[in-house]
Amino acid sequence: MSVVAEPEPEVEPESQAQLEARFQAVIGRKDRIEPRDWMPEAYRRTLVRQVAQHAHSEIIGMQPEGSWVGRAPSLRRKAILLAKVQDEAGHGLYLYSATETLGVSRQELTEMLISGKQKYSSIFNYPTLSYADMGTIGWLVDGAAICNQVPLCRTSFGPYGRAMIRICKEESFHQRQGYELLMTMMRGTDEQRAMVQESVDRFWWPSLMMFGPPDDASPNTAQSMAWGVKTHTNDELRQRFVDMTVPQAKALGVTLPDPELVWNEQRGAHDFGQPDWDEFWDVVKGNGPCNAQRVAHRKRAWDDGAWVREAALAFANSENGETSATSATSKSNESNQSNETGTA
Amino acid sequence: MTGQVSGEWPLYEVFVRGKRGLNHVHVGSLHAPDDELAVRHARDVYTRRNEGVSIWVVRSSAITASSPDEKDPLFAPSGDKVYRHPTFYDIPADVPHM
Numbered sequence: 001m002s003v004v005a006e007p008e009p010e011v012e013p014e015s016q017a018q019l020e021a022r023f024q025a026v027i028g029r030k031d032r033i034e035p036r037d038w039m040p041e042a043y044r045r046t047l048v049r050q051v052a053q054h055a056h057s058e059i060i061g062m063q064p065e066g067s068w069v070g071r072a073p074s075l076r077r078k079a080i081l082l083a084k085v086q087d088e089a090g091h092g093l094y095l096y097s098a099t100e101t102l103g104v105s106r107q108e109l110t111e112m113l114i115s116g117k118q119k120y121s122s123i124f125n126y127p128t129l130s131y132a133d134m135g136t137i138g139w140l141v142d143g144a145a146i147c148n149q150v151p152l153c154r155t156s157f158g159p160y161g162r163a164m165i166r167i168c169k170e171e172s173f174h175q176r177q178g179y180e181l182l183m184t185m186m187r188g189t190d191e192q193r194a195m196v197q198e199s200v201d202r203f204w205w206p207s208l209m210m211f212g213p214p215d216d217a218s219p220n221t222a223q224s225m226a227w228g229v230k231t232h233t234n235d236e237l238r239q240r241f242v243d244m245t246v247p248q249a250k251a252l253g254v255t256l257p258d259p260e261l262v263w264n265e266q267r268g269a270h271d272f273g274q275p276d277w278d279e280f281w282d283v284v285k286g287n288g289p290c291n292a293q294r295v296a297h298r299k300r301a302w303d304d305g306a307w308v309r310e311a312a313l314a315f316a317n318s319e320n321g322e323t324s325a326t327s328a329t330s331k332s333n334e335s336n337q338s339n340e341t342g343t344a
Numbered sequence: 345m346t347g348q349v350s351g352e353w354p355l356y357e358v359f360v361r362g363k364r365g366l367n368h369v370h371v372g373s374l375h376a377p378d379d380e381l382a383v384r385h386a387r388d389v390y391t392r393r394n395e396g397v398s399i400w401v402v403r404s405s406a407i408t409a410s411s412p413d414e415k416d417p418l419f420a421p422s423g424d425k426v427y428r429h430p431t432f433y434d435i436p437a438d439v440p441h442m
């Protein structure tokens with residue numbers, strides 16, 4: 001039952017032009033749009049798509065690592081991996097809550113993931129074939145995610161930016177545990193070193209794809225940047241990631257599988273080859289090695305959990321029934337979608 | 345919750361967003377006869393010097409809080425999970441951007 005104070009409604013309803021001018025002024029000042037502000041429908045739709053896709057990625061991203069928790073080689077490594085997977089679940093929940101402030105329900109979001117109407121990051125459609133992949137994912141995949149997410153802390157939509165700040169604080173552990181795992185294996189046997197190299201070879205190109213298609217094939221980037229939703233282009237972030245990763249690979253003692261990768265003195269940056277963009281689009285379309293398996297697993301978890309959700313609701317309703325006949329209905333009013341306190 | 349109020353006005357908790365982009369933060373409480381007036385009063389009591397751009401009020405009775413007795417069962421278990429912190433991992437200082 002919260003009431004939110006916002007500017008008084010004008011006596012004369014504001015014209016569309018006035019609303020848009022005010023919205024643009026907020027963006028122009030690099031200020032944040034908050035859920036109760038007026039926003040163009042296209043801005044809202046873009047954000048729903050982007051934040052939901054981000055949330056789905058965190059949730060689906062639990063699968064490739066979760067499957068190794070039982071097989072991690074020591075109690076220490078199991079505890080670390082479990083803690084990381086738990087964090088990813090939390091990230092998904094922060095981001096779903098942020099999406100819900102835009103007027104979509106959690107149930108709709110889950111259904112759009114399961115039906116394939118909304119996407120998640122293609123990286124999670126690649127399989128985790130060896131334990132070394134647990135290190136490589138932390139180092140490269142979480143590393144690429146950090147590159148993407150740090151600038152998003154200043155994205156123009158308030159709830160999204162605040163979720164990103166929480167997430168970025170937690171990601172550092174993810175990357176470091178991965179790198180430390182790989183360092184440990186590199187100090188091991190020849191066979192272990194070969195496992196690390198083989199894993200890096202498989203994940204390097206899909207990691208570069210995480211930044212999305214090249215700028216000239218990314219028609220939405222310009223609008224997203226004009227709205228302050230994105231602050232850097234895909235290619236800029238990809239470059240930043242490569243430049244950060246090369247010295248880390250050197251220190252680790254692995255090679256990155258790109259014959260074109262070379263330092264460019266003039267640019268003060270690395271030149272590097274392009275990922276196979278045909279493969280990228282193919283995986284986006286659903287033809288990656290694990291697309292069907294990931295979505296089927298999520299659907300099974302959702303279906304298998306139905307009785308738990310129903311039982312918990314029935315129990316809550318019967319408890320409320322004993323104390324007050326009206327509280328069950330007032331509870332459901334409170335989950336009003338425009339209320340930002342989605343987690344309260 | 346918005347039924348008849350008699351006697352003392354109910355207590356409300358007040359949350360203020362300092363500026364766009366920040367979370368609403370709890371600033372205190374006040375009494376008011378209803379939700380609408382709680383917002384007005386919150387404005388007068390808590391934002392006389394430009395402290396905020398948005399106010400939330402919520403009936404104190406609608407807040408469910410953890411009890412101090414639960415402090416250990418709720419929060420102590422994370423104490424021994426040091427591996428959740430980045431500093432748990434030894435990475436040589438000359439490895440950049442980590």
Ligand SMILES: [Fe+2]
Pocket residue numbers: 058087088091167
């Ligand atoms: Fe995450």
Ligand SMILES: [Fe+2]
Pocket residue numbers: 088142145171174
């Ligand atoms: Fe992560």
